Amino acid sequence: MHMPLEDTLGLNLLAANQHQAEHNRDHFDAWNLLCLNVMSSPGAGKTSLLERSLAALAGEFAMAVLEGDMTTQLDAQRLEAVGVPVVPITTGRACHLDAAMVSGGLRLLRQRLDPASLDLLWVENVGNLVCPAEFEVGEHRKVALLSVTEGDDKPLKYPVMFREADCVLITKVDLLPHLPVEVERIEAHVRQVNPHCAVIRVSATSGEGLATWHGWLREQRAALAAVPSAPPLVGVA
Numbered sequence: 001m002h003m004p005l006e007d008t009l010g011l012n013l014l015a016a017n018q019h020q021a022e023h024n025r026d027h028f029d030a031w032n033l034l035c036l037n038v039m040s041s042p043g044a045g046k047t048s049l050l051e052r053s054l055a056a057l058a059g060e061f062a063m064a065v066l067e068g069d070m071t072t073q074l075d076a077q078r079l080e081a082v083g084v085p086v087v088p089i090t091t092g093r094a095c096h097l098d099a100a101m102v103s104g105g106l107r108l109l110r111q112r113l114d115p116a117s118l119d120l121l122w123v124e125n126v127g128n129l130v131c132p133a134e135f136e137v138g139e140h141r142k143v144a145l146l147s148v149t150e151g152d153d154k155p156l157k158y159p160v161m162f163r164e165a166d167c168v169l170i171t172k173v174d175l176l177p178h179l180p181v182e183v184e185r186i187e188a189h190v191r192q193v194n195p196h197c198a199v200i201r202v203s204a205t206s207g208e209g210l211a212t213w214h215g216w217l218r219e220q221r222a223a224l225a226a227v228p229s230a231p232p233l234v235g236v237a
């Protein structure tokens, strides 16, 4: 059977990305560093949540951020202001981060600090509900945000990201009293495509749900720490 050329190229691209992603993960494992890939459609509240979580967890975990954005460094500046090291990754025309871009970001991060001194590495992906889910970057956990303003049908219409997610955060729940949407229906649709992920309602504005979200993070960090660490890798990421 002949496969169209564009399909073959697409599969090669994904296979090459997967290879690099596994290489990145080997480094994260050797550094005993939990890497989280934070994804959502534009404006669902990734940076706002990170501002709150970085500030809340700074005394507990050593953290850094790789900040993916197509053109600006606005989000990187917002997160630097919290006092955490941030490496901006400008993707240009690309609508997602890939594993090679994250590897490049890691090289820049290593000029500033020793990643083995970190507990958590956050990757804020480019705002897009489709493409980031197709490209692993070496993360241990995928966190997908879905704001209540997006409507309750999005998990069904854009299932890949929600199917892959380890945790789905229903964001901006402070706005629920003003919207014709039922949060239970959003959650039911998430469950329909992914029965096993954690689903947590949060608001970066009111702080609702943040304690539960941070509890989930602590569990993931503890689970990684419980795995015996890999032997140190030589060479750059």
Ligand SMILES: Nc1nc2c(ncn2[C@@H]2O[C@H](COP(=O)(O)OP(=O)(O)OP(=O)(O)O)[C@@H](O)[C@H]2O)c(=O)[nH]1
Pocket: 040, 041, 042, 043, 044, 045, 046, 047, 048, 049, 075, 126, 127, 128, 171, 172, 173, 174, 175, 202, 203, 204, 205, 206
């Ligand atoms: N009411 C309310 N607004 C929020 C909340 N979280 C974020 N916002 C607002 O939503 C808008 C987008 O938030 P960002 O944190 O920049 O969203 P983002 O997902 O990082 O956006 P991109 O990086 O551009 O994809 C901003 O105006 C925020 O103030 C929330 O919990 N409640």
Ligand SMILES: [Mg+2]
Pocket: 046, 047, 048, 075, 124
């Ligand atoms: Mg952002």
